[in-house]
Amino acid sequence: MSKVFPKWSNALPLKIIVFLFILAAAVVSGVTYYATPNYTRVGYMPSQPVPYDHSFHVGQLGLDCRYCHSKVEESGHANVPSAGTCMSCHSQIKTDSELLEPVRASYASGDPVPWVRVHEAPDYVYFNHAVHVNRGVSCVECHGKVNEMEVVAHDQPLSMGWCLDCHRNPEEHIRPVDLVTNLDWVHPGGKKGQIEDGLKFVEEWNINPPQSCSGCHR
Amino acid sequence: MRYVFLIFILGVIGVLAILGPRGRVSTRPPLEVFSDMDRMPKYQPQAKSAFFADGRTDRLPVDGTVARGTYYENEYYSTGKSGGAFGSGFPIEVNFESISRGEERFNIYCSVCHGGAGDGDSMTKKYGMLTVANLTEQRLVDYTDGQLYDVVKNGKGLMLGYADRLTVEDRWNVVLYVRALQRAANGTVDDLTPTKRGELGL
Numbered sequence: 001m002s003k004v005f006p007k008w009s010n011a012l013p014l015k016i017i018v019f020l021f022i023l024a025a026a027v028v029s030g031v032t033y034y035a036t037p038n039y040t041r042v043g044y045m046p047s048q049p050v051p052y053d054h055s056f057h058v059g060q061l062g063l064d065c066r067y068c069h070s071k072v073e074e075s076g077h078a079n080v081p082s083a084g085t086c087m088s089c090h091s092q093i094k095t096d097s098e099l100l101e102p103v104r105a106s107y108a109s110g111d112p113v114p115w116v117r118v119h120e121a122p123d124y125v126y127f128n129h130a131v132h133v134n135r136g137v138s139c140v141e142c143h144g145k146v147n148e149m150e151v152v153a154h155d156q157p158l159s160m161g162w163c164l165d166c167h168r169n170p171e172e173h174i175r176p177v178d179l180v181t182n183l184d185w186v187h188p189g190g191k192k193g194q195i196e197d198g199l200k201f202v203e204e205w206n207i208n209p210p211q212s213c214s215g216c217h218r
Numbered sequence: 219m220r221y222v223f224l225i226f227i228l229g230v231i232g233v234l235a236i237l238g239p240r241g242r243v244s245t246r247p248p249l250e251v252f253s254d255m256d257r258m259p260k261y262q263p264q265a266k267s268a269f270f271a272d273g274r275t276d277r278l279p280v281d282g283t284v285a286r287g288t289y290y291e292n293e294y295y296s297t298g299k300s301g302g303a304f305g306s307g308f309p310i311e312v313n314f315e316s317i318s319r320g321e322e323r324f325n326i327y328c329s330v331c332h333g334g335a336g337d338g339d340s341m342t343k344k345y346g347m348l349t350v351a352n353l354t355e356q357r358l359v360d361y362t363d364g365q366l367y368d369v370v371k372n373g374k375g376l377m378l379g380y381a382d383r384l385t386v387e388d389r390w391n392v393v394l395y396v397r398a399l400q401r402a403a404n405g406t407v408d409d410l411t412p413t414k415r416g417e418l419g420l
Binding site: 015019022023026030033034035037038039040041042043044045046047060061062063064066067070075077079080082084085087088089091092093094110111112122123124153154178 | 219222223226230233237240241242243244245246247248249250251254255256257258260262263264272274278322325326327330331341342345346347349376377378382383
C-alpha cells in the first residue's frame with residue numbers, strides 16, 4: 001500500500017478549522033471597529049473657503065453661538081450665517097484681509113460663500129435643532145467643544161445607536177436652557193448632580209424623547 | 219502552516235497601518251460604501267441645487283414680498299415711526315419677562331461690541347471696533363424709543379442692522395433693556411430709597 005497522503009495531512013483539517021475561526025474573528029472585529037461612523041465620520045475636518053476660527057471668535061471674543069447661527073431656536077435647520085453677519089464686524093475689522101475676500105464678494109454679489117458642510121445626517125433623518133436646544137440639549141452634546149476648535153471637525157458619530165443612547169437616558173444630557181450655548185459648562189455636582197437635576201427637568205418639562213421609528217424617520 | 223499565519227499577521231498589521239485608529243483627523247469627506255439612500259434627490263435648507271442657474275436651493279423672494287406673519291398693521295410697532303416721525307413709548311407689554319428676553323438678546327447680539335453694560339467697552343474694541351457708541355451717554359438717553367428701535371433694525375453709521383436676526387418683538391425687548399442699562403449707568407444717590415441710602419451710609 002503506497003501512502004497517498006503524507007502523515008502531516010492528518011492534522012490539516014483541524015488546522016484549517018482553527019485558522020478559519022481566527023480569520024472570522026479578525027474580520028468581525030475589523031468590521032465592528034471600522035464600519036461605523038465612529039471611524040468613518042469622526043475626525044472629518046474639511047478645509048473651508050474662509051478659515052473661520054471658532055476658538056478665536058467664540059473662545060476669546062465670547063460670541064454666542066446664536067450670534068451667527070441665529071435661527072437655531074426657531075428652526076429645525078441651524079443656519080449657516082450669511083455674509084452680512086460676518087460684515088457686521090468685518091466691514092470695519094480686517095477690511096483688506098485676503099482671507100476674507102470670499103465674504104466680501106458674497107456680500108457684494110449676494111451669492112453664498114461655499115462653506116463645506118461638516119455634520120450631515122442621512123436625508124431620511126428629520127433632526128430638529130429647535131426642539132433640542134429649547135429643551136436643554138447643549139450644542140456641545142452633538143458638536144463637541146467647537147469653542148476650542150480652530151477648524152471645525154466632526155466630533156461625535158451621530159449614528160442611530162448614539163442618538164438612542166440619549167433618547168433612552170435624556171437625564172444624563174439635559175441642562176438649564178440658558179446654559180445651552182455655554183459649551184464649557186458641566187454640572188457642578190458631577191455626574192450624580194447631573195442625573196438628579198436631569199430627572200427633575202425630564203419631569204418638569206415633560207420630556208419624552210421618541211424611540212419609535214417615526215420619531216425621526218418619516 | 220507557519221507561513222500562513224505569518225502572512226495572516228502581516229495582513230492584519232497592514233490593514234491596521236493603513237486604516238489607523240478611530241477619530242483621526244482627515245480633510246477627505248466620509249466614505250459611504252453602501253449609500254443606503256442617505257442622499258436623496260431632494261432639497262434641503264441652504265443646500266446646493268443642480269437645477270437652478272445660480273446653484274442655490276433656496277429661491278430669493280420677489281422684491282417687496284412680505285413673509286407670512288410679518289405684516290403689522292401698527293406702523294409704529296414695525297418701524298418705530300408714526301406718520302414719518304420717530305415716536306416714543308413701548309408698543310409691547312413692559313414686564314419682567316420682556317426685559318429678561320431683551321437682556322438675553324442684548325447679550326447675544328449687542329454686547330459683543332457695546333459691552334455687557336452697554337458702555338461701549340468690549341472685547342471687539344481691542345481688535346479695532348473703535349467707533350462703537352456708548353449706549354448710556356446722554357445723547358442716546360435723549361433718543362426716542364422709536365429712534366433706538368430704528369437703529370437696532372436698520373443700523374446707523376458703521377453699524378449694520380439686525381433686522382435679520384431680531385424679530386420685531388425682540389427689537390423692542392432689546393430697546394427696553396437698553397433703557398434699563400441707561401437708567402443703571404446714570405443713576406444717582408437720589409434714586410435710592412431712604413432705607414437703602416441709610417444702609418449704605420449715604
